[in-house]
Amino acid sequence: MPAPLFPLFIDLRDRRVLVVGGGAVARRKIDALLASGARVVVGAPALEPSVATLVAEGRIEHIAGRFDPNWLNDAWLVVAATDNPIINRAVCTAAEARRVWANVVDDASLSSVQVPSRVERGPLQVAISSGGGAPMLARHLRERLERELDESLGDLAGLLDRERERIRQRFPEIGARRRFFDALLAGPVPSHLRRGDHGAAQAAFDAALATDASPARGSVALVGAGPGDPGLLTLRGLRVLNEADVILHDRLVSDEVLALARRDADRIEVGKQVGGDHDATQARIHALLVEHARAGKRVVRLKGGDPFVFGRGGEELDVLHAHGIDFEVVPGITAAVACAAYAGVPLTHREHAQSVRFVTALGRDGSDPVDWPALARERQTLAFYMGVSGLAHLRDQLIAHGRAPGTPFALVENGTRADQRVVTGTLDTLPEAAARHAVKAPALLILGEVAASAEALHWFGPQPLRLDSPARREPTMAEAA
Template identity: 60%
Template sequence: MAGSTLAAMTLYPMFANLNGRRVLVVGGGSVAERKIAALRKTGARIEVGAPRVTPRIARWVAAAEVSHRCGEFEDTWLQGVWLVVAATGNRSVNQRIASASGQRQLLVNVVDDAGLSTFQVPAVVDRHPLTIAISTSGAAPMLARLVRERIESLFDLSLGPLASLAERYRERIRRRFPDSRKRRRFLEHLFRGKVAEQMRCNQALLAERTLKRSLRDTNLQRKRGSVVLVGAGPGDPGLLTLNALRAINEADVVLHDGLVSAEVLELVRRDATLVEVGKRGGGAHTPQEDIHALMREHVLAGHRVVRLKGGDPFVFGRGGEELEFLREHRIDYEVVPGISAAIACAAYAGIPLTHRDHAQAVAFATAQCRTPGADPDWSSLARQNQTLAIYMGVSGIARTQHLLIAHGRDPNTPVALIENGSRPEQRVICGMLCELSRLAAAHSLQSPSLLIVGEVAGLANRLHWYGQAPLTGAPASSADRRAA
């Protein structure tokens, strides 16, 4: 069968039970090793036929996990075999294996040769016992692997233990709900509700107790929702964690800060309700009490709420205050940390926060204080040989400059202002502490911006890699540009 014909066909998806059954892998190289590694998980009786095998295969043979037929392929090797994999790298040998297998009505996979194969090995997302297989019918195996990478990010590792829990209670669930419609409703509640949430929090025993209570409960309607506190990072959607992506894809309601980028919001489930609860410095501002009230309102309506915050919710994100509120009102919650702006923006500007030659410590501070006059310890922040990262400092930048110098920081200390860090419009402005406020004004610095103070800031000119090169000094005037 021609490869193009096979690719045009619709293959029948099938999960084969190979436990205790003989499977032959012909070939002893690295490709055969990968095939055997996958087959070992199935409980199959694996035989490898080849004159030589890799050291890893040899170890499996020595441990009696795989048997070895030493030599060139012979038709007699196929006696009593259920499945065949040809991984010799020699097309003429592979053709002979495929032909001999076909005569015996055996399914055969010839690696990288769809035309000779009667079954395809899919790309697999493994959440045992949940398995997700992706196939392009042999047309583009690399595309299948790329799709698998995308799917990997969407399915939490807790799905495997959740599936195992459901398997253990399958008969009890069937006896409790003989009506198939009620059973489907219960299982949907199981896989989307509190049991699944507790599994994600690594609370397997609690999840099992919750399942038992649910089996006794006559009212299966979800009475209350829950909240997931999610860090969205500084803007680049590629910096979202897998757990963050999973949470925003499962959310019914997303309460997001104004600093969460449009690109991140594009990843939210299409039918979810988006509510901006502005936290942009100097701009629109939603009182914290109103945010608390919104979370509680949607939870009482049975919604799964994601509180989406820029950066990390526990680094100047008021995440602690929100958890205290949720705990006080007995609302179930999870926390998904994000990559903090200081770490991400510095990295995207080519600035290491610590360096053996320049900075042995790093301090994070915010220019926004809840109580007027509740300033940080400026003498501590002004220490030499440490990096200082200041969040939300645009409006008070002149005061920050004055206080650092007044408390002993060298006026010639390098500084870097990072505007829209990690986003396509990122700007990095470099200079010295003594010219900080002038640089910010000359370049019309806007929020969100981060200030880095310390010798490491001077490395941005040499180590930058993302976006435009750092700016230095005041921008040229229109008259200067005309003269040039």
């Protein structure tokens, strides 16, 4: 997979830009460049009439003849817009030698810079790029945004641009300035501009600027990040992430979820390592929550899954309550619900399971607190939050207490993520199947008659594996390199 393009907006005002080609395609590029204030030079043997008109009006310069690499002298950017691939390649090669950015129309492989699809609302621009690989998708998204983004956003961007210095003087501290913008954009100014009442919008802006944006106190939001797929984050969770000053996140929170957070928020990983001192780590988390909230920060404690399902959310709220710190809880989709859904396993079923139990393997002191006789009863689904450790012990205890050896299971590794794998089988072969396919944490075990549905109802990721499926092969050193 090639690296993504780095998005960048370029100031081309009064800078020389060369366009090679004088036809209709070149004309479209020339119009966009002129709108950006570029000093456009067109090199071509002949010009399409509308391009010739621009030359006659003195708006662009024309160099007649076939492409010469010297045309690139003093150019900041070159656009190859001819219908001759040999000329386009020559332009690209000459530009590369001179370290001039080049865009070859409709040929991403030759281009060192891409021109994105754009949605413009005054000074506000939204750029969309597929790296040249899927231009029709980019166009489709642009058309959607054209419908969804109100024209008044241009007026709003203009107002904020004019008032930028007043805002910075009134709120020199970045946190207060951000709170001002949050309140302003949620207030009446945008609606006044949508109605075209610029006077009322200015008055509302002035009133907002006069208010005190300093926070009364810090706060903490416990947010469930879900099991990994960023699409499963709730809207409230997304909103809180974009308001956070500090984010304390677990090790298993996916990079894709973290990428949705505000870019300038401080991110602190507080995940617990296997075999580490979990109580010491939890004490550090408590201390960080209190420290940052008392400093007036809006803190998000971002937890994989749901904060109140094996997430120690209750312990953290106890600490916040004891210190008089404001808090809220934003639920997340817990791993059992998400992994079962993505594996095609209904946790309950009228014919097979009238209840479901969420089980963790260890208590606070590391003991085995599981009520094995209760778990061994039939017609219920068990969801074990235990990774892949202790599977042999689990199998032996359940069978010893009466659970049928042929009870189906589905072991879901990296549930909801792009690399999700599902291993299925029966309870008596559980540890052997997990070992054969080298299942690793994070993994969730679903046990019960409903787990057999994974074979037929599976819909996400590769087909489920069984004990007799080919084992996972680790890459060789040469392949890894």
